[in-house]
Amino acid sequence: MPSPYLTVILTIDEPIHMGATAAQGPTSWDTLASGISAAPCTIVHDGNQHGIQLSLTPLGSRALFGMPTAAIGAWMVDLEDVIGSDASELRERIAAHDSWDERFAILDEVFLRRIDALDEVKFDPTLERAWQLLTADAGNARVADVAADVGWSRRHLVNRFAGEFGITPKDSARIARFSAAHSIMRRVEIPSVAEIAALCGYYDQAHMARDWRELAGMSPSRWRAAEQFTFVQADDTDDDADLSA
Template identity: 55%
Template sequence: MAGVSEGASGLPDPRLRPYVHGYQGYLLHGFAPGQHIGMPGIALTVIITIDEPIDVPVSSHPDQAGGRWDMLASGLTVHPAVIAHNGFQHGVQIDLTPRGCRALFGMPAAALGSWIVDLTDVLGPRAIELRERLSLLSTWPERFAVIDEILLRRVAPVPWDAELTHAWDLLSGPDPTVRVAAVADEIGWSRRHLGNRFSAEFGITPKDAVRVARFERSHRLLREPTLPPLAEVAAAAGYYDQAHMAREWRELAGMPPSVWREREEFPFVQDQQTATAGG
């Protein structure tokens, strides 16, 4: 039997959009057991499973042992995680902004760092309510509405440094030519001060934010059903050349992009069959 992916993406309530990029519901079944890679990205990750726990034998933090979670949260990282599966996965992923980490969890993204934690540790009893209610529903729009409701009850707007926000937007944004020194000059800080403030808030350095944003651009292009030439992907994502992209992929994904494309099955089925819903 060929694997089947059914899911939906949704935007949060407008009041949550400074804190939440979006929701991704997924139901994957009929695949052969295996592993896939949890990639670094510019969003913090929350996963709520609907059926069986998610199995992460290799954490994104080098010092953390693997584990199984019904619900998890993880910060920004430059390390991949390995997710094992038995051919079936069902749940919702919530992509948080760094500002959302403060507003929903009451802590900077740096406090999570690369660690994977149980969602109840940072969201409290609302995490249990969230999973129980999602499991009782059968449609993605209904589930996304419940997430909106619970997060709106939890969210607490916090003061946010305008210069630091601008630095994050530039360094993690779509411009592949951005340079850390230029961003420091633009906001009127020294490069050292920017590095200290940035790392203390986000848990990664300004240089790593640029690397992860560039990697995420290439990852998105490589998930296209028809693979563009790797040299074109490298240029569009902002790498010097294809060899530069391959080196960065070995560090951030654990393998070069061509190998990942050969091994990874889930994203392409999901991307082709996902329907937009909610929001």
């Protein structure tokens, strides 16, 4: 689902199969990276998935990939195209272990090695400030107010922002608001849609429903009824638990 994060997936055993998007046809990946998009991606599966999924902030993209989020855009790409042979090393080493502690230790080792090897992260502090303002508080900041806060014209903010993040300031706030609502909708017990709309800064329930139809392809109540997988977090004491989702 659309979110203000980049997605990285490392599969174990079987590849992940993605349905067609507006930008790409159906694809299959052993490892993938994708940027920030205002459209959902469909995962095609038989009810089983096995692997690790990471959510990266734009600053994380700079630190790990050495590139802006906009370099990936809304595309799904092979992680090897982004980080080279480190991607295949990650997948092979992670697949060779059954312990999640060992798998996560390998992930930390390789990614920390990449951070050490790359030059110091060059992230414009003004853009970082603009991103934080637009995506914090469920995306309720106004673009004009953010431009005034950082001392740029609205046009300059839009151009610089899109060049770094691959989306407009308005879309970033919209995605952040949607992501906040989506997080609440994933809970086992949820408030009414009207209450969620109010909590996340929508004008009303109809406003939230319109945004969901555009960003998720369906209304929030329909999504909730159709969702087959609740979010499950294994107990910390269960060493053998499968933490994949």
